Amino acid sequence: VEPTAATLASLRNQVCSLLGGPRVRAELHQLRTRPPGGAPPLPRAYRELGARRLLAPGWPAVFGGRGLGLAASVVVTEELAHHGVPGNAHTLSVDIVGQVLLSHGSAEQRGRYLPPIARGEATASVLYTEPEAGSDLAALTTSALRRGAGWQLRGRKSYSVTSQTATWGLCAARTGGPESGVGGITLFLVDLAAPGVHIREVPTALEEPFTEVVLDGVTVPDEQVVGPVDAGWAILSACLPFERTGVDLAAKARRWWSVLWRYAQRRPDGTDQATVDRLVDLHIRLRAGRALARRLVDDLARGNTDDSAAATSKWFNAQVAIDVADMGPQVAGASGLLSRHDPEAAGGGLLEAAVREAPGLAVSAGTAEIMLGIVAARLREEVE
Amino acid sequence: VSTSPSPDSVVLIRQALDDYFHDRLRKVADLAAEHHRGAGDDDTTADRAARAVLWSDLTDLGVLRYELPVGLGGMELGLRAAVAVAERLGRHDCGEPYLGTTFALDLLAAGGDPGRQWRERLAREGAAVAVAARSDGSGPYAAGPDALELQDHAPGRTGVVALRCFVHAPATCRELLLVGTHDGREVAVLVPRDDPGVSVRRHDDLGQGDLHTVVALGARVSDDRLVLLAEDGFATALRRARVRQAAYLLGLARGAVEVALGHVSRRSQFGRSLLDFQATGFLLAEQRMRIEAGLALVDEAVAAFPPVGSAAGDRAGDDDRGVGAVRCATPDAAVLAAEALVLASETAVRATRQAMHLHGAAGFREDRAGQRYYRRAVVASVRFGTLSELRREISDLLTRLDHLFPPTVCPALAEPTGNGPPRC
Numbered sequence: 064v065e066p067t068a069a070t071l072a073s074l075r076n077q078v079c080s081l082l083g084g085p086r087v088r089a090e091l092h093q094l095r096t097r098p099p100g101g102a103p104p105l106p107r108a109y110r111e112l113g114a115r116r117l118l119a120p121g122w123p124a125v126f127g128g129r130g131l132g133l134a135a136s137v138v139v140t141e142e143l144a145h146h147g148v149p150g151n152a153h154t155l156s157v158d159i160v161g162q163v164l165l166s167h168g169s170a171e172q173r174g175r176y177l178p179p180i181a182r183g184e185a186t187a188s189v190l191y192t193e194p195e196a197g198s199d200l201a202a203l204t205t206s207a208l209r210r211g212a213g214w215q216l217r218g219r220k221s222y223s224v225t226s227q228t229a230t231w232g233l234c235a236a237r238t239g240g241p242e243s244g245v246g247g248i249t250l251f252l253v254d255l256a257a258p259g260v261h262i263r264e265v266p267t268a269l270e271e272p273f274t275e276v277v278l279d280g281v282t283v284p285d286e287q288v289v290g291p292v293d294a295g296w297a298i299l300s301a302c303l304p305f306e307r308t309g310v311d312l313a314a315k316a317r318r319w320w321s322v323l324w325r326y327a328q329r330r331p332d333g334t335d336q337a338t339v340d341r342l343v344d345l346h347i348r349l350r351a352g353r354a355l356a357r358r359l360v361d362d363l364a365r366g367n368t369d370d371s372a373a374a375t376s377k378w379f380n381a382q383v384a385i386d387v388a389d390m391g392p393q394v395a396g397a398s399g400l401l402s403r404h405d406p407e408a409a410g411g412g413l414l415e416a417a418v419r420e421a422p423g424l425a426v427s428a429g430t431a432e433i434m435l436g437i438v439a440a441r442l443r444e445e446v447e
Numbered sequence: 448v449s450t451s452p453s454p455d456s457v458v459l460i461r462q463a464l465d466d467y468f469h470d471r472l473r474k475v476a477d478l479a480a481e482h483h484r485g486a487g488d489d490d491t492t493a494d495r496a497a498r499a500v501l502w503s504d505l506t507d508l509g510v511l512r513y514e515l516p517v518g519l520g521g522m523e524l525g526l527r528a529a530v531a532v533a534e535r536l537g538r539h540d541c542g543e544p545y546l547g548t549t550f551a552l553d554l555l556a557a558g559g560d561p562g563r564q565w566r567e568r569l570a571r572e573g574a575a576v577a578v579a580a581r582s583d584g585s586g587p588y589a590a591g592p593d594a595l596e597l598q599d600h601a602p603g604r605t606g607v608v609a610l611r612c613f614v615h616a617p618a619t620c621r622e623l624l625l626v627g628t629h630d631g632r633e634v635a636v637l638v639p640r641d642d643p644g645v646s647v648r649r650h651d652d653l654g655q656g657d658l659h660t661v662v663a664l665g666a667r668v669s670d671d672r673l674v675l676l677a678e679d680g681f682a683t684a685l686r687r688a689r690v691r692q693a694a695y696l697l698g699l700a701r702g703a704v705e706v707a708l709g710h711v712s713r714r715s716q717f718g719r720s721l722l723d724f725q726a727t728g729f730l731l732a733e734q735r736m737r738i739e740a741g742l743a744l745v746d747e748a749v750a751a752f753p754p755v756g757s758a759a760g761d762r763a764g765d766d767d768r769g770v771g772a773v774r775c776a777t778p779d780a781a782v783l784a785a786e787a788l789v790l791a792s793e794t795a796v797r798a799t800r801q802a803m804h805l806h807g808a809a810g811f812r813e814d815r816a817g818q819r820y821y822r823r824a825v826v827a828s829v830r831f832g833t834l835s836e837l838r839r840e841i842s843d844l845l846t847r848l849d850h851l852f853p854p855t856v857c858p859a860l861a862e863p864t865g866n867g868p869p870r871c
Contacts, residue, residue, distance in 0.1 A: 324845075339838075340838045343841045343842050347789055347790050350783075355740050374736075375735075375736040379739075379740045432729075434736075435728075436729075439725075441732075442708055442731055442732060442735060443712075446708050
């Protein structure tokens with residue numbers, strides 16, 4: 064049953080009134096102005112949302128949600144971004160790993176892992192990419208070998224985020240031979256505190272570091288294999304559209320745009336029409352991107368997964384976000400170049416952070432070229 | 448006949464139009480889309496005949512009844528159905544006289560009882576109508592129609608004097624709707640196309656002859672053909688016309704991309720299909736994605752116009768629910784209609800040009816569709832306002848409505864300066 068517009072509006076209100084309250088705002092401010100370096104810690108507000116069943120309201124009540132479906136998840140993802148809550152933990156734990164477990168996990172796994180994630184007491188990261196397997200993920204070499212009633216994982220996972228604070232990592236590893244390709248990949252839920260897991264932060268131009276995770280003979284019991292052995296690629300493919308809705312990108316870009324628009328509106332000396340025109344164009348594309356994302360989510364909620372539609376939303380929203388971010392210094396001038404550590408920064412440093420963050424949106428969860436390739440392949444199918 | 452604009456009825460409409468264009472009658476659309484060059488002359492007889500057949504077929508399919516209230520013999524499917532039609536007509540490059548006629552019917556809907564009666568009658572008779580509202584093409588479209596002169600004649604007859612340029616496809620139409628201001632009010636005068644007091648002259652335009660100058664010098668019509676429009680009648684009808692126009696433009700873009708896709712899949716260079724080159728595939732993929740985004744925004748715009756029979760539509764307080772729905776829309780509808788049109792215009796001009804480019808030199812041949820889609824898209828892109836004009840309208844509306852986008856963002860988060868905690 065799809066939730067009514069009123070139910071979703073009420074949900075949005077609840078999330079907003081928590082995140083918009085003075086205490087949480089002060090906490091988020093403190094997070095923004097924390098000393099440079101390292102990963103932003105999860106705000107207390109994250110658990111508070113969880114305690115109110117507001118982190119994963121789309122999930123069934125038995126797993127800590129409200130049974131409201133995908134449209135409700137979108138509301139939370141959007142509002143976390145609008146309010147500037149570091150959102151990677153939520154996206155990874157709820158929207159990606161949670162989605163994989165919901166759709167492909169065993170009943171036991173769902174009962175065990177989903178509730179603490181929904182409460183905000185546990186988070187999960189994604190361990191897919193390797194130094195030599197990025198866009199060509201099927202080239203991954205991390206191995207998983209049978210050891211009694213479990214598996215032993217060995218390999219190196221790069222460019223993940225939030226692994227240093229996450230409870231579990233959803234890891235794609237090779238259970239077939241070196242030449243097994245897409246047919247020899249299996250998904251494991253790895254306890255990141257287990258012996259043999261070594262996590263190192265890699266500083267980045269982004270708001271948080273990458274984490275490199277070395278799996279040095281980590282033992283994973285059979286109960287933590289997600290889906291059938293050797294079916295990992297099929298599961299990943301089925302879940303990719305959920306990862307590529309573009310909802311999070313659109314929400315981030317909208318926040319940046321709002322700051323720019325306000326700034327342009329309030330300039331005492333006025334803003335020239337050429338700049339206003341560019342902001343209007345971005346507003347138009349933002350709305351189109353959001354409409355694309357919502358259309359996709361509606362389709363996904365009805366059980367129609369279309370990798371081409373997901374690629375479209377992901378690509379379009381990433382391009383818009385990049386163009387919005389580029390406008391920061393154009394609208395705010397040099398003060399748009401200052402970071403959150405500088406009291407003179409325009410928008411509290413948000414504009415500067417956007418310039419660093421936006422280009423990554425055309426890389427994470429599939430590069431722009433991969434998206435173009437997916438749509439080009441669809442066009443080829445249509446003509447053939 | 449369904450009374451709710453369900454997705455199913457729109458799917459059926461699309462299917463009906465696809466079936467229509469798919470069979471032999473596709474040739475009619477091709478022929479109707481071709482015009483000879485040179486200003487001044489009317490369409491050739493063959494053009495006219497082809498267009499007449501096409502229009503007759505489309506009205507038989509019911510395209511004019513989709514938006515009309517049930518009480519007036521329509522289906523009350525709303526703008527949702529109209530954009531489905533406009534998009535399909537764009538794909539086959541035959542938007543007229545549908546776009547002009549639906550604009551005219553919306554204008555008449557704002558014209559009290561006489562206007563509504565004409566609306567019902569014209570739709571029932573399948574009459575094509577061209578809207579003639581502007582005396583030159585340079586002023587802002589949303590400022591409203593230009594002045595026209597009305598003269599008293601014999602009792603029951605009114606004379607009309609007006610010069611109108613850039614009128615789309617009047618030669619194909621049975622009626623002209625001369626729209627203008629008179630004594631500070633918006634009026635619309637319905638004049639038969641063959642009235643001896645009206646002359647129509649073709650421009651020689653980029654789109655090959657769809658634009659005409661209409662000169663009415665003392666055309667005399669019976670008083671019932673003079674319709675006073677409600678306040679904002681023109682602006683209201685314009686919003687809906689812009690949404691249809693956006694869908695039509697995206698249809699043109701889609702049609703052009705489909706034709707180009709067929710070409711690059713058949714054409715081989717360097718020993719392999721052009722489609723196998725990533726540069727080609729990515730270019731087409733990008734156009735397809737932009738078109739999808741444009742269509743998503745059109746759907747968003749449609750949603751801002753309440754469906755007929757909804758609470759919002761009924762609140763318009765009109766006994767004729769169809770009129771209520773035409774008048775009543777969310778404040779955002781004006782913004783979204785303009786926004787959808789800007790995005791569709793940019794998308795269509797870019798996509799049709801890129802599609803033409805992929806044909807290589809052959810894309811410029813006048814007997815090929817490549818150049819035709821492009822030229823039509825450029826003409827269509829300025830029909831209801833230039834891009835800079837539309838952007839200005841949007842920025843004014845966003846400022847005036849204090850429409851901070853998105854409305855759910857806590858305003859304090861958008862503080863322009865300062866590093867302090869945001870204040871709600």
